[in-house]
Amino acid sequence: MFACEKHSDQRRKDPEQTPYINHPIGVASFLVEAGVTDLVTLQAALLHDTIEDTDTTPQEITALFGEAVCRVVLECTDDMALPPSERKRIQVRKAASASYDAKLVKLADKLYNLLDLCRAVPVGWTPRRVQAYFAWSKQVIDCCAGTSPILEARLNYLFEHGTFTFNGMSIG
Ligand SMILES: Nc1nc2c(ncn2[C@@H]2O[C@H](COP(=O)(O)OP(=O)(O)O)[C@@H](OP(=O)(O)OP(=O)(O)O)[C@H]2O)c(=O)[nH]1
Numbered sequence: 001m002f003a004c005e006k007h008s009d010q011r012r013k014d015p016e017q018t019p020y021i022n023h024p025i026g027v028a029s030f031l032v033e034a035g036v037t038d039l040v041t042l043q044a045a046l047l048h049d050t051i052e053d054t055d056t057t058p059q060e061i062t063a064l065f066g067e068a069v070c071r072v073v074l075e076c077t078d079d080m081a082l083p084p085s086e087r088k089r090i091q092v093r094k095a096a097s098a099s100y101d102a103k104l105v106k107l108a109d110k111l112y113n114l115l116d117l118c119r120a121v122p123v124g125w126t127p128r129r130v131q132a133y134f135a136w137s138k139q140v141i142d143c144c145a146g147t148s149p150i151l152e153a154r155l156n157y158l159f160e161h162g163t164f165t166f167n168g169m170s171i172g
């Protein structure tokens with residue numbers, strides 16, 4: 001409910017403007033499907049974009065869900081004050097030394113976003129930008145290798161077989 005309320009006025013970037021909360025719920029679902037039962041990890045998955053994308057503070061997360069959950073959420077939080085290219089570079093670097101729980105959330109986050117790109121391209125994105133997101137995601141995923149065989153197998157399958165459609169054209 002906390003994540004629902006925090007993300008309530010946000011939409012995804014797809015043409016349908018899907019409610020943003022579908023994303024954190026989907027990330028948590030992928031973890032459940034991969035056999036994750038740890039409550040800290042699943043709570044962190046539901047909350048993983050609240051500090052990055054809403055007015056939520058680490059203090060709020062700690063008070064309501066505890067320090068362990070807050071730690072994982074912070075590990076999945078980019079500093080939005082930095083320019084995008086810097087943010088992306090830092091995310092790759094930080095992924096390698098992230099905790100096991102944070103690596104699980106990062107893998108499920110990338111799986112959701114990559115599958116979502118195959119479903120619908122965000123408004124204004126060029127094929128080149130979609131491809132750049134796939135390439136950069138691969139770097140983050142590689143830094144999280146050896147964390148979840150099921151999530152990693154799903155991601156590998158996506159990299160081998162995934163396609164997205166642009167102006168009616170299917171692009172591999
Ligand atoms: N594929 C897809 N992504 C969407 C959509 N709407 C919002 N997003 C979000 O956009 C982010 C990816 O877009 P970028 O342009 O690379 O990221 P940026 O907003 O941080 O600059 C992801 O944020 P994130 O979850 O914080 O992950 P990440 O930036 O760490 O990958 C993703 O959740 C959508 O319709 N499709």
Ligand SMILES: [Mn+2]
Pocket residue numbers: 023048049109
């Ligand atoms: Mn996310």
